Amino acid sequence: MLQVKEIYKTYKKRGQIIKAVKGLSFEIKEKESFALIGPNGAGKTTTIKAILNLIDLDKGQITIDGQDVSYYETRKLIGYAPEIPYYPTHIPAIKLLQIYLELYEKKIEKEKIEYYFQLVKLENFMNTTLSNYSKGMQQRFSILQAIITEPKLLILDELTSGLDPIGQYEIIEIVKNLKNKTTILFTSHNLAEIEQICDNVMVINKGRSIFYGSISELKSQSNGDLYKIFFELITQDNQKINQEGF
Numbered sequence: 315m316l317q318v319k320e321i322y323k324t325y326k327k328r329g330q331i332i333k334a335v336k337g338l339s340f341e342i343k344e345k346e347s348f349a350l351i352g353p354n355g356a357g358k359t360t361t362i363k364a365i366l367n368l369i370d371l372d373k374g375q376i377t378i379d380g381q382d383v384s385y386y387e388t389r390k391l392i393g394y395a396p397e398i399p400y401y402p403t404h405i406p407a408i409k410l411l412q413i414y415l416e417l418y419e420k421k422i423e424k425e426k427i428e429y430y431f432q433l434v435k436l437e438n439f440m441n442t443t444l445s446n447y448s449k450g451m452q453q454r455f456s457i458l459q460a461i462i463t464e465p466k467l468l469i470l471d472e473l474t475s476g477l478d479p480i481g482q483y484e485i486i487e488i489v490k491n492l493k494n495k496t497t498i499l500f501t502s503h504n505l506a507e508i509e510q511i512c513d514n515v516m517v518i519n520k521g522r523s524i525f526y527g528s529i530s531e532l533k534s535q536s537n538g539d540l541y542k543i544f545f546e547l548i549t550q551d552n553q554k555i556n557q558e559g560f
């Protein structure tokens with residue numbers, strides 16, 4: 315369903331060139347849950363921004379069902395909850411959603427909107443402005459605005475970061491509920507979460523793929539402790555980069 319082919323992205327910052335993504339390729343099948351994992355600065359959000367066509371790539375191509383993501387019609391198939399969400403805080407949540415739906419040129423009946431509010435456990439806060447939402451509620455609203463258009467591809471970038479364990483648990487339960495209903499691209503630094511949600515993963519380090527396969531294949535690498543496996547993969551790759559210099 316999603317095909318990412320040999321993508322490259324460099325940023326220029328104060329005369330410096332930052333190679334954020336260096337030849338990443340992967341594929342996500344229909345209704346699969348896929349995670350991008352990697353240390354801070356590995357290139358996860360850059361890859362997501364490329365899928366959303368928010369940045370221009372130096373090289374490579376991204377398609378959904380064979381259609382390039384540079385087409386507006388293709389991007390309408392995506393629902394996105396960003397790493398750092400900014401929503402207008404003075405508008406009641408339901409009004410905000412109605413505005414999004416208009417932007418997406420999508421008509422969804424009131425009962426369905428209420429159903430989605432229930433799904434993210436915000437049904438008692440439909441007329442509340444986001445300035446009165448806690449961080450956990452705002453993150454659940456983020457999922458809500460991403461799923462309200464019933465996207466074919468749902469992208470969730472570090473949704474649980476900064477939430478207390480209850481907030482994290484609530485988000486994970488919601489995402490587990492969505493699993494197998496739509497295609498999910500997920501990022502998180504919480505590997506226990508990834509294990510619960512995702513079928514396949516790509517581990518990236520410094521813009522390159524260092525593992526691509528199923529969670530069980532990844533776990534089979536070293537006694538099944540994902541944190542240890544991740545630590546070993548990254549440190550070995552960093553040593554290789556230091557020695558070989560690429």
Ligand SMILES: Nc1ncnc2c1ncn2[C@@H]1O[C@H](COP(=O)(O)OP(=O)(O)OP(=O)(O)O)[C@@H](O)[C@H]1O
Pocket residue numbers: 325326327332333334352353354355356357358359360361397
């Ligand atoms: N707009 C930008 N201008 C310059 N450099 C950028 C920009 N956005 C990202 N970068 C750099 O590109 C690299 C990849 O960043 P990216 O945000 O994709 O990483 P990430 O894997 O999402 O990290 P995190 O886990 O911290 O969210 C980093 O070195 C980052 O500093």
Ligand SMILES: [Mg+2]
Pocket residue numbers: 358359360397472
């Ligand atoms: Mg990021």
